Amino acid sequence: MDTFALLLMGFSNALTLQNLLMALIGSILGTLVGVLPGIGPTAGLAILLPVTTLLDPIPAIVMLAAVYYGAMYGGSTTSILMNIPGEIASIVTTIDGYQMAKQGRAGPALAISAISSFVAGTLGLVGLCLFAPILSEMALKLGPPERFGIMVLAFSMVISMSGKSILKGLVSAAIGMAIVLVGIDPYLGLGRFTYGTITLVGGFDFIAIIMGLFAMTEVFRSIGAQVSAIYDAPLRSLMIKWRELKQCITCMLRASVVGFFLGCLPGCGPGVVSFISYDFEKRISKNRGNFGNGAIEGVCAPEGANNATTAGGFVPLLTLGIPPSTSLAVLLGGLMIYGLQPGPLLFEKQPVFVWTIIASMYIGNVILLILNLPLVGMWARLVKVPYHIIAPLILLFCFIGTYSVRNSLFDVGTCLAFGFIGLVMSKLEIPFIPLSLAIILSPMLEEVLRQTISMGGGSIGVLLERPVALALIGAGFLAVGLTLYLRLRWARAEELFGLEQAE
């Protein structure tokens, strides 16, 4: 049978009442998991895994997959409305999404987030159907040196995410890299920067830092400035305009391609990919200056990319049995509970199972769009809720979000401390994004760097024998050089323009 016939067969199975119901329940629960800070997709899947054992394999995996991509949908809501990233992949959405909410454009931001997620998620699934076997073979050929190249390329984004001052952006990234060094080295079990204290052995929790920097800082700042609501004027629009949607069509397509293909690579989870997609869009956009100040493409790109990544992540999972992210590792556990061994033979031995899951994901995307779009108006009105109600709730979300990850009050204290650090950083105009980016990328960089050195017998010289890795590293340096050149040219043009005006 060809792919299309197999997909049709999948649809005929997925459209049974039980599977539809499971996709609906999974989508709703996933959206809730995404909205609730701290309960990310991994935790959500882990909580629901025992429940699904009561079901048959197909409905159970349909539900778990729906929870996974539902969480990607839901994560943007609190990012846009309250500056609280529901999960790692939504950190980038806060940059322009929250700015849009503060300008009274929460409705269009939420709508483009839902539409972009739907389009990119669906296109990602088309990619999964068409390219799964070819891509899985290619992904398998990428070893640690190539992955190191990808990480260097990803780190080059720090420059373009640095805001006004590159040096401040670099300082922020370096601080992020230093923070993740604290704790046990996951490979050899040796403690770093723990100074004999048990509390520091576990290191600083990523969620606590992010919540502190983004949400706590924003609450402190708003309370200090005595704001009465996130947006205190009549809402400009609750729904996205056709003009804005048209502006985002190519952006959605690009985010789908970037998200899907990077999502196929091990280690490239939605968190990393959303940063890359945002940066890519910022580099090529005509409205580059608007990024960071409420550009609608700044919401569209990361939200689309993280949903395309969820589809891309299923390529190595289903064809090779390699989960590219922790969430999919839990899902892999779910597959194994039912005796299903993902790998090259899964498509041949279990076609009904595989194609039903893929078809259910198409249906799940439609369900999520139907669920989310009508709710945009309701969510958008939240920015009008008085701050004396919103502020305590954000503080509560910060507490639960950070506490629930490791059940540790130390993490909540970390969140509070980073709220203060964020206040100081914002006054000194040091951007938060490079720090967040470094916290996500640095452990991955360390892993692949050490693997590369081990491959080379204690030397990094092995990189010279890998042309793909060298090309990726070269692309990283090229990206840095190009950004620096464009910035210098821009600064010079501004200076000349200023002089002309003065004359």
Next chain:
Amino acid sequence: MGFIAIFCFTEAHRVWIGWEGTGTMPLIVGGIFTLLALSLLVFPAPKAVPVVWYSKGEMFRIGMITLYFALYLSLMGWLGYMVNTWLLLAAVSKQLSTRKISGILIWTGAVAVGTYFIFRKYLHVPLPVGFIGELMRQYLGLRF
């Protein structure tokens, strides 16, 4: 930055077992901080705009919220999640508004109880029950 670099180098030296070992990353991060510190010395900020820090009023309001949150954290084990959260939400909300305390106590109480049941009962987050929870368990046999 120079100090952080020294910390990183010291730690890298302490745990050094070779390039593929635990000390590699602290060494790299130390190197980055050294470069950044040197670049600040070589290229100092040309037209540094003076930083406008927070006003006294702002500092006071931020300080009060921090105090509430710090108290919240330190009393969590004793008071338990429900009572403690109720008090925190009510205190923060009261500080930000001029509304009557009775109304504030009602909605904050509902949020504290609601979130407790969602997170403890359904999402299995072990939120502290505090002495009230313990008393209820001992004398009334109620388990929250």
